Amino acid sequence: MLNLLKNTLCKDSKERCAEILERNFGxxxxxxxxxxxxxxxxxxxxxxxxxxxxxxxxxxxxxxxIIGKTAPNATxxxxxxxxxxxxxxxxxxxxxxxxxxQYLLNVTLASGEVxxxxxxPEKREYKIQRIEGIKKSITHPNVKAQTRAKEDRVQVKxxxxxxxxxxxxATGFIVPLNGVVTGVYGSQxxxxxxxxxxxxxxxxxxxxxxxxxxxxxxxxxMWVPDMFYSGGTMIIDHGHGINSTFLHxxxxxxxxxxxxxxxxxxxxxxxxxxxxGPHLDWRINWYNVRLDPALALKIQ
Ligand SMILES: [Zn+2]
Numbered sequence: 001m002l003n004l005l006k007n008t009l010c011k012d013s014k015e016r017c018a019e020i021l022e023r024n025f026g027x028x029x030x031x032x033x034x035x036x037x038x039x040x041x042x043x044x045x046x047x048x049x050x051x052x053x054x055x056x057x058x059x060x061x062x063x064x065x066i067i068g069k070t071a072p073n074a075t076x077x078x079x080x081x082x083x084x085x086x087x088x089x090x091x092x093x094x095x096x097x098x099x100x101x102q103y104l105l106n107v108t109l110a111s112g113e114v115x116x117x118x119x120x121p122e123k124r125e126y127k128i129q130r131i132e133g134i135k136k137s138i139t140h141p142n143v144k145a146q147t148r149a150k151e152d153r154v155q156v157k158x159x160x161x162x163x164x165x166x167x168x169x170a171t172g173f174i175v176p177l178n179g180v181v182t183g184v185y186g187s188q189x190x191x192x193x194x195x196x197x198x199x200x201x202x203x204x205x206x207x208x209x210x211x212x213x214x215x216x217x218x219x220x221x222m223w224v225p226d227m228f229y230s231g232g233t234m235i236i237d238h239g240h241g242i243n244s245t246f247l248h249x250x251x252x253x254x255x256x257x258x259x260x261x262x263x264x265x266x267x268x269x270x271x272x273x274x275x276x277g278p279h280l281d282w283r284i285n286w287y288n289v290r291l292d293p294a295l296a297l298k299i300q
Pocket of ligand 1: 183199201202203280281
């Protein structure tokens with residue numbers, strides 16, 4: 001075995017190679033190789049045992065993004081639905097705002113070893129928010145506006161359906177704008193007293209033109225400057241169906257197809273679409289499942 005390694009490592013001039021090793025390490029070549037070999041076995045053992053259970057980041061609660069790590073070539077299912085696993089063993093999923101499902105996460109290693117974990121997202125209480133003074137043209141959109149809004153939804157849905165091999169979600173997220181948080185995930189809004197669908201982003205107060213940073217690296221998959229409700233709207237794909245959406249922007253500094261790095265300035269705060277003042281609304285999705293960016297920010 002040692003000879004085999006010696007032959008492989010020191011292909012051409014075996015004697016010279018052995019000499020160099022001995023001079024540098026003060027060890028007999030055979031012993032040195034033995035130590036290297038032993039260390040490799042111990043290291044490999046450690047790597048395997050590190051992946052030998054289910055390794056998850058993120059709170060097991062409603063609205064949470066979950067980032068998993070397993071061994072390369074493992075397969076992962078969530079209630080029998082296959083999750084995309086990267087070459088490095090990264091995978092991701094999430095729980096919707098009102099998710100009360102009991103999940104079974106199943107990780108099968110290439111060796112055939114199977115690990116399972118039951119996940120029940122913890123229930124949350126959400127805030128109720130009342131907003132008055134919304135323009136009638138917004139609360140009662142005309143037919144033309146409704147048609148436009150429908151087209152917008154189709155476009156957003158298509159961008160969020162994108163599956164890519166990027167694994168930028170695995171490095172975690174940073175705050176895209178340093179501003180006071182004026183709106184939170186899950187809150188139910190009443191416009192002029194009428195209940196609306198819950199709010200799914202974090203709102204940061206800002207001034208028109210303030211720089212908006214990419215919360216994680218990824219590819220810009222959508223930019224529309226004038227959506228009916230959300231105004232200037234950008235979507236960045238972070239891989240495996242995890243994406244960020246920015247709403248009410250006044251400008252974009254990137255274009256569809258661009259790969260942006262975490263922290264890059266990609267857009268400017270605006271006041272476009274349905275809004276009561278300049279702010280950034282940041283959302284995170286796992287495909288069409290709306291997640292809480294505040295919980296994603298906690299993942300390190
Ligand atoms: Zn908002």
